[in-house]
Each structure stands twice: as structure tokens, then as C-alpha cells.
Amino acid sequence: MGVQIDLIVPPIIVGLLIILIFRMNSFMMESSADTRLINDVQSQADVAMDVIQEEIRGINTNAVSFSQDTMRYSKFSEESGTITSRDFILVRDNGNGQLKLHFQNIATGNPDSLVYGINLSSLEFSSPQSHILRVRLETESDPAQHVRFRNDTQTVRAVSERDFFLRHRMFQNATTP
Amino acid sequence: MATGQTLLTLASIVLLGIISMSIRSTYLQSVNNSVQTQYSSDALDYGRTLSERIQAYSSEPSLYSELVNDFGGLNDETDSSSRLEYISPAGETLYATIEISAEKVVLFDQMGREVTIRVFDAKNENDIELISEYVTVVVNLFES
Numbered sequence: 030m031g032v033q034i035d036l037i038v039p040p041i042i043v044g045l046l047i048i049l050i051f052r053m054n055s056f057m058m059e060s061s062a063d064t065r066l067i068n069d070v071q072s073q074a075d076v077a078m079d080v081i082q083e084e085i086r087g088i089n090t091n092a093v094s095f096s097q098d099t100m101r102y103s104k105f106s107e108e109s110g111t112i113t114s115r116d117f118i119l120v121r122d123n124g125n126g127q128l129k130l131h132f133q134n135i136a137t138g139n140p141d142s143l144v145y146g147i148n149l150s151s152l153e154f155s156s157p158q159s160h161i162l163r164v165r166l167e168t169e170s171d172p173a174q175h176v177r178f179r180n181d182t183q184t185v186r187a188v189s190e191r192d193f194f195l196r197h198r199m200f201q202n203a204t205t206p
Numbered sequence: 207m208a209t210g211q212t213l214l215t216l217a218s219i220v221l222l223g224i225i226s227m228s229i230r231s232t233y234l235q236s237v238n239n240s241v242q243t244q245y246s247s248d249a250l251d252y253g254r255t256l257s258e259r260i261q262a263y264s265s266e267p268s269l270y271s272e273l274v275n276d277f278g279g280l281n282d283e284t285d286s287s288s289r290l291e292y293i294s295p296a297g298e299t300l301y302a303t304i305e306i307s308a309e310k311v312v313l314f315d316q317m318g319r320e321v322t323i324r325v326f327d328a329k330n331e332n333d334i335e336l337i338s339e340y341v342t343v344v345v346n347l348f349e350s
Binding site: 049053056060061064067068071075161165188189190191192193 | 222225229232233236237239240243244247248251254255258259261262265294295296
């Protein structure tokens with residue numbers, strides 16, 4: 030029996046076209062989801078930096094110590110007309126990468142903590158010169174957040190680095206001329 | 207194959223090519239936008255860093271008098287000796303210029319200097335684009 034090419038070729042071409050259209054759709058979906066994710070990860074890095082910047086406001090420069098991803102510090106706050114110093118710990122949670130702030134609850138006096146839902150893959154505190162605190166952080170997406178038509182396990186990252194001048198030395202050095 | 211059929215086949219191949227190219231270029235554009243966002247954010251962070259560093263000069267009288275020495279004359283982003291250069295964490299080259307005003311009354315009758323920081327994104331020496339501008343004030347906290 031002779032092969033009827035005229036009958037076989039058209040369905041194959043239509044099939045290829047259908048595959049092409051589906052591939053394009055999945056590609057567009059993947060690309061738009063990834064773009065959105067990249068923007069999210071970048072805003073998270075910026076938000077984390079802004080949170081740290083706000084935390085540093087009013088910090089007591091003489092009571093700051095930090096290791097790789099942990100900063101211990103105290104801040105002055107006014108309570109019932111008197112200025113008191115309160116201790117804080119800002120840390121990257123090793124378990125889930127969130128930014129975590131430990132402090133003492135003003136109302137109850139018990140230890141309390143605040144968690145910012147920011148997927149940090151690294152957080153580094155350093156001091157390039159005296160009274161300057163350098164913060165460098167990286168946020169990273171989770172592989173599960175990606176659309177994976179091609180089974181890739183790559184993630185997207187964003188980085189942010191800022192230096193802060195630690196003010197409020199005058200509390201300690203009240204006698205400076 | 208007849209000429210008509212050949213031309214139709216060629217036309218369909220060209221159409222497919224155009225569609226696939228336009229999808230690729232859309233994808234490239236979106237990746238490009240994401241990278242640019244990271245660069246802009248790096249430039250803003252760098253501006254903030256410089257602003258904090260300059261404010262640090264109010265912390266000691268000896269530092270305050272060094273401000274113009276350390277940051278003066280950095281006023282031309284096209285000249286490598288009159289600008290600050292920095293490679294951002296994402297790998298982009300950023301230039302910064304710093305304009306320091308003469309000493310004048312700034313806040314609450316306090317003497318100080320107004321400092322304008324401009325951060326530029328430098329693709330190369332001929333393609334320098336202004337990204338951000340910060341204005342800050344350094345006061346002489348220890349004037350007698």
C-alpha cells in the first residue's frame with residue numbers, strides 16, 4: 030500500500046502549530062511570573078534596608094555590637110517622662126531567612142519579637158570606619174515560587190548595601206566642648 | 207511545487223520568524239527592565255551612603271574642618287580625578303559628584319554647609335546618566 034503523504038502531512042503541521050502556540054503561552058506566563066517575582070525580591074531588599082534604617086534611628090552608639098548576621102544594640106526611649114535605654118537584637122532567622130527583631134515588650138515587660146516576612150539569604154553588618162555601620166543584605170526567591178514549565182530550579186536574587194552614620198554620641202559625651 | 211505554493215511557504219516561515227523574534231525581544235526587554243531597577247536601587251543606596259558619610263563629619267570638630275579637604279573639588283562627573291567612582295553590589299559602575307556650599311546659617315541659627323550629592327549611572331565614559339540627587343546639611347555642632 031502506498032503511503033498517502035498528502036493525508037499525513039497536514040495533521041502533523043497542525044500538531045506542530047498547536048505545540049508551538051502552547052509553548053509560546055507557557056513561555057509568556059513564565060516570563061511574566063518571573064518578572065513579577067524579580068520585582069518583589071528587589072522591593073523586599075529595599076524594604077529590609079528601610080526597616081533597618083528606621084531601627085537604627087535613636088540608637089546608642091556606645092552600646093552596639095554585631096557579628097555576621099546579628100546586631101545587638103540599645104536605644105533611648107522616653108517612658109513616663111524619663112529617658113531609659115532599651116536593648117534590641119536584630120537578626121536573620123537561620124531557620125526561614127526572615128528578618129527578626131527581639132526586644133522587651135513595654136506593656137508586659139516580657140521578651141517579645143517581631144518578624145518581617147523578607148526572604149533574606151544573607152545579612153551582614155560591618156563597620157568600615159568608626160561611627161559608620163555598613164549593612165549588606167541579599168534577598169532570594171524560593172524555587173517553589175517560580176513557574177516551572179522547564180523544570181529549572183534557579184532562583185532570583187537582589188542585593189542592597191548602605192552605610193549609616195551612627196548619631197547620638199552626645200548622650201554619652203555630654204561634656205564634649 | 208508551483209511558484210505560488212513556494213511563495214506561500216516562504217511567507218509563512220517569515221511570519222513565524224517575526225512572531226518568535228517579537229516574543230524573544232519582549233522577554234529581553236523585561237529582563238533588561240529588572241536589571242535596570244536593581245541598578246537604580248543601587249544608585250539610591252550609594253547616594254544615601256554618601257549622605258550618611260558626609261553627615262558623619264558633624265561628629266567631631268576636627269572632622270568638620272576636613273570636610274572640604276576630603277570632598278571638595280568633586281564636581282565634574284566626566285573627569286576621573288573630580289568624581290567618586292564606585293562599583294555597586296550588582297556590578298554597575300556609579301559616579302558621584304559632591305557640591306559643598308560656603309559656610310552659612312542653615313538651621314536654628316546654626317552654622318553649617320549645604321551639600322548636594324549627585325549619583326550617575328555610567329554605562330561607559332560617553333554614556334553617563336543622572337540617577338539621583340540628594341541634598342543634605344552638615345552642621346558644626348561644636349562651634350563656640
